[in-house]
Amino acid sequence: MKLCHQPSDLRIRPLPSVLIAVLALSCRVSLATEVQGYTEPIRTIEVASDETGTVAEVLVRQGQKVEQDQPLLRLNSQVHLAQLEVAKQQMNAEGRLDAARAEVELTSQRLKTLESLRQSGHARRAELQRAAKEFQVAQANLRSVVEEMETRRLEHQRLLTQMERRVIHAPVSGIVTELHKEPGEFVAPNKPDVVTLVQLDTLLANFSLLGPQAEQLTTGQAIQLQFGESGQSISGVVHFISPVTDAESGTVLVKIAISNPDGTLRSGARCTIRLKD
Numbered sequence: 001m002k003l004c005h006q007p008s009d010l011r012i013r014p015l016p017s018v019l020i021a022v023l024a025l026s027c028r029v030s031l032a033t034e035v036q037g038y039t040e041p042i043r044t045i046e047v048a049s050d051e052t053g054t055v056a057e058v059l060v061r062q063g064q065k066v067e068q069d070q071p072l073l074r075l076n077s078q079v080h081l082a083q084l085e086v087a088k089q090q091m092n093a094e095g096r097l098d099a100a101r102a103e104v105e106l107t108s109q110r111l112k113t114l115e116s117l118r119q120s121g122h123a124r125r126a127e128l129q130r131a132a133k134e135f136q137v138a139q140a141n142l143r144s145v146v147e148e149m150e151t152r153r154l155e156h157q158r159l160l161t162q163m164e165r166r167v168i169h170a171p172v173s174g175i176v177t178e179l180h181k182e183p184g185e186f187v188a189p190n191k192p193d194v195v196t197l198v199q200l201d202t203l204l205a206n207f208s209l210l211g212p213q214a215e216q217l218t219t220g221q222a223i224q225l226q227f228g229e230s231g232q233s234i235s236g237v238v239h240f241i242s243p244v245t246d247a248e249s250g251t252v253l254v255k256i257a258i259s260n261p262d263g264t265l266r267s268g269a270r271c272t273i274r275l276k277d
Helices: 017-030 078-092 095-119 125-165
Strands: 032-048 053-058 071-075 167-169 174-179 193-210 222-227 233-245 251-259 270-276
Touching: 032 251, 071 193, 078 125, 095 125, 193 233, 193 270, 222 251
Parallel strands: none
Antiparallel strands: 032 193, 032 270, 053 071, 071 167, 174 193, 193 251, 222 233, 222 270, 233 251
């Protein structure tokens, strides 16, 4: 029976360089952890009405894109229109003002005439004093009428401003996501919200990171995000790192801003970032 002998000069062959590179890359990747987060609008605004009243007309629809200062909703203003018209008529009623000015002019001329006659000895002192008093009263009456006219002007301006506030405008450009009121419904002081607007031109991606992971980031730092649904890799900027660690989970909230001018990225989308272990 013959025994098989292994060659004594058996050598270990070196691994191919490509395989070494792949193994090295795998080791580096294994040192990184993927953290999942989600996106949200950079701003969500509950647009509220300063005025109370019944909704006359809703001027936008759900999902509509609106521009800053665009009208969103109009309250019924019939009573306010009537009050405004009355205030306008009172403001423009200048009959009393004309009469007061005429009285000042008349008493002024009479006083000047009596002063001239008094110098020549043809008017009594009592008459001159009475004319001076009448002139003073006329001046005071004119001032009172002017003040009243100014009060009416201010009241008209107040009602005009109130009328303008009964049309609710968009405080910023955004998208209407919810309508809280319909025509015929009442806007009350304790429930003034009428429309929800969101700004999606910039999104915030929220991540809950462990302390050592959060310490790898700084505000303003650029970072890549991967979106699972689309497979996109998009650059973002660290917008906020919470100074507080959640006591229950031991995590730190980090927000990353993502530019979204064309609105292709959806709010609520899942995304991931890679951080070192």
